[in-house]
Amino acid sequence: MVRAIAALVGAAFVFVLALALFGTVSDRIKTPPAETAAEWVQGRTEAATGTHLLNADLASAGVLGKYDRRQLQRGFQVYKEVCSACHSIRLVSFRDLADLGYKPPEVKAIANQWQIEQPSPNPDTGEAATRKNLPSDHFPLVFANDIAAKAANNNLVPPDLSDITKARHGGANYVYSLVGHGYVKQPAELLKEFPDIATPKGLYYNQYFASLNIGMPPPLKSDGQVQYTDGTKPTVDQMAKDIAAFLTWTAEPKLENRHAAGLAAMVFIAIFCFLAWGAYQNVWRDIKH
Structure with missing residues (x-):
């Protein structure tokens, strides 16, 4: 009798869940969600150029990825030799x-030798002044404000790259595609179909940028632009992958901890399910069928 009641309750629960699922799916089909801005941008870019974001294939990708x-x-x-002239990581x-x-002395040296110093008004006069960076400081802003940024960049404000x-x-794949493989000659047939995206003076055609015309000149111009100290060959493709990896870290410095916590949670859930199944078997072992 107890088993029959339990089966009936279980069947009712499954029926309610199935009914809710059917209602959700039916509603989604009848009234699909509005297209997000990111989806619109990606769709327009791919439609116009026939290209998809390239895969940077970083070690940090995937549910168990590590830096x-x-x-x-x-x-x-x-970043230091190419990007830091315009972009902050505040x-x-x-x-x-x-x-x-990097070891503590290396971190201290990097902070002390950084090309931009920390703003530090004179305590006596209140006049603008600067001081050397300390390891505890955040990376200083490249430009004091948007007005200064526009004045130095053809009326454009370079975005902060922290996140x-x-x-x-597209995340890291977007950065890799944009800086490493996006700057190409604008196809003539593209202009015939989309005349509104002709690259105006002062902008640069980039097949992975949202509007296809970007204000940033090609940051990675040729192989060997940066001389790696570890002996890695500094091709444009390699430099693009490396900067994409670095900016992934700036956005998610605790990514490895998050992955480890997720894996531990999955293992715990698996063990809990096994113990629950064992308890179920133990409770019902003397019940006759």
């Missing part, structure tokens, strides 16, 4: 570089 420290250091070198502090494998891989559809 390649050597690649992160190379990516930081690319959410990252110098001491965070220890996670990349760019989270802010852009």
Whole structure:
């Protein structure tokens, strides 16, 4: 009798879940969700160029991905020598570089020698002044404000790169595709079909950018632009992968911890399910069928 009641309750529960699922699916078919801005941008770009984002194939990709420290250091070198002239990483502090494998004296040297110093008004006069960076400081802003940024960049404000891989559809693959393989000659047949995207003066055609016309000149111009200290061949493709890896880290510095916690949670759930099944068998072992 008890088993019959339990089976009936279980069947009713399954029926309610199935009914709810059917209602959700039916509603989604009748009234599909509105297309997001990211989906619209991606769809328009692919329709116009026939291209899809390339796969950076980073070690950090996937549910069990881990950072390649050597690649992160190379990516930081690319940022320092190429990107830091225009783009800030204001959410990252110098001491965070220890996670990349730099030792405390190296972190201190990087902070002290950084080309931009910390704003520090004179305590006596209140006049603008600067001081050397400390490991505890965040990376200083490249430009004091948007007005200064526009004045130096053809009336455009270079975005902060701290969490760019989270802010852009495609993440690391977007950064890799954009800077490593996006700057190509605009196809003539493309202009015939989409005359509104002709690259205006002062902009650059990039097949992976949302509007296909970007204000940033090609940052990675040729192989060997950055001389890696670990002996890796600095091709444009390699530098693009490395900067994509570094910017993935700036956006998700605790990614490895998150992956480890997720794996531990899955193992715990599996063990819990096994124990629950064993308890069920033990409780019902003397019940006759």
